[in-house]
Amino acid sequence: MPVIEVDHLHKRYRDQVAVHDVSFSVEEGEIFGVLGRNGAGKTTTVECIEGLRSPDGGSISVLGLDPGRDRAALRRVLGIQLQASELPEKLRVGEALELYASFYPSPLDPGELLERWGLAAKRDTAFGNLSGGQKQRLSIALALVGNPQVAILDELTTGLDPQARRDAWESIEQIRRGGVTVVLVTHFMEEAERLCDRIAVIDAGRVIAIDTPAGLVAGLSDGQRLRFRPSVPFEDAVLTQLPEVASVQRNGPQVEVRGGGDLLTAVTSTLARHQVVAIDLRLEQPTLDDAFVALTGRSTEN
């Protein structure tokens, strides 16, 4: 049974539709990515899952609970990291974690969380004196202090420097190893590609694809590029008849083959059968970003 089920979610603010029609389900123990550019409806979608907003249509179930009706029960099993929320300026890091730990029936040890998130030295530092990255890490630690079954993290690495971002990714994988199902809202391709088991790509309030990162990339019919110099001349048709190949181009002695699927094996074995050796063979794998652009027509950087 899926941990989260979203079925035809619809949400509008006054006359503006934020989420048209979003459906997906999240399985236990996976890291599920919600990927889209800013304003695509990602945050509205997860806020409906969290019960912070009430949907105008469709249904949502989280661990068998209805976020609208079973708000109190849901709060105890859900860890939420909000995109923009602060703490009182003068509240200290250790106090904040102790405070939030007290809200939950069986919290984690705040001291261990401080260690894990690299905040132990900042225990007595006021929130107002933390750097952006430290605030972000505290916010993640607060989302986890309740020992949740599901953690929903919204743009968790925004504001972190590259090293801190990698550390955060490491920790998310650690959370998953602890048995927590993670929903990760992001517009960073690298993050989604590195962390997520499956990704829902959301664009203009609709889900336009759900797949593994590799699946999304493989779905590109001409995403891969193979470049080589043939040892002997050959006819383009030798390659263009292959189902994996989308196009063949020649630039002087160079051949560039575009295609999808297992392009490398298909091309090299076919060439071998025609006694052609591919010299200086290079394969350019498409990235998730290429897949995203192909799906939505634009990149996340607007």
Place this chain on the structure above:
Amino acid sequence: MTETTTATPTPTPQHRAPRPLRALALAETRLFLRDPMTLLIAVVLPTVVLAALGAVPALREPSEMFGGLRFTDYFAPSLLAINIAVLGLQNLPTGLATYREKGILRRLSASPMHPAAVLVVQLLINVVTVVIGTALMLVVAVYVLDVPAPRHPVAFALTFLLGTSAVFALGLVIAAVTPRARLATGIGAVAFMLTQFFAGVYLPKFLLPEALVRIGEFVPPGVGAFQAAWMGDGPAPVHLVVMAVIAVAATTVAARFFRWE
């Protein structure tokens, strides 16, 4: 439902946490105590002003201008308005509006703790501080400056209760209708100055036109009633009723318009 319970991961070493509401009250009290300016103005200032005035010999002589009272006796009830209004119209609404603007209320609503709890806790902290500040001033006035003890203690307590409630309810309205903390601070400051003016803190009441003094008796916290309960023949019921009506009406408006985000 049963399936979700079986899906619960075996708990990792558990942490014994204090009770949620107590922890919240403790944290908020700590934060309140970390703001020494508020404490200074709200608790100590009125008492210091009264003591300073009491140190001037001329102000310790009874005068016809003050209805046969000494200036300290005459002015003490006005000073009570300072701490009530600083806490009710400035500290409370600014604090709540800041919590809303910074998403602190929203963060709470994402946890099992309802954000209303923090509102109640802040309200209580400010009320307790008003009580402490008022008690401090009464003690210093009566035991150090020889100001007579309130002649109608029960009526005085009732006046204090209703006047403070009216001011705090107005503070909640400010917190409810201002989208930004800065605006809450601004409106709170204007409201504070109005209450102080009508309470005769800026200009003692014998310098104010009679009409303003009469109006001032209906401006929370209702210093006229404080004066009557302390030195005079007891507060006029109409003044108390008006404070009660303001308290109830303003609380209703605040509850109607308050937004958590």
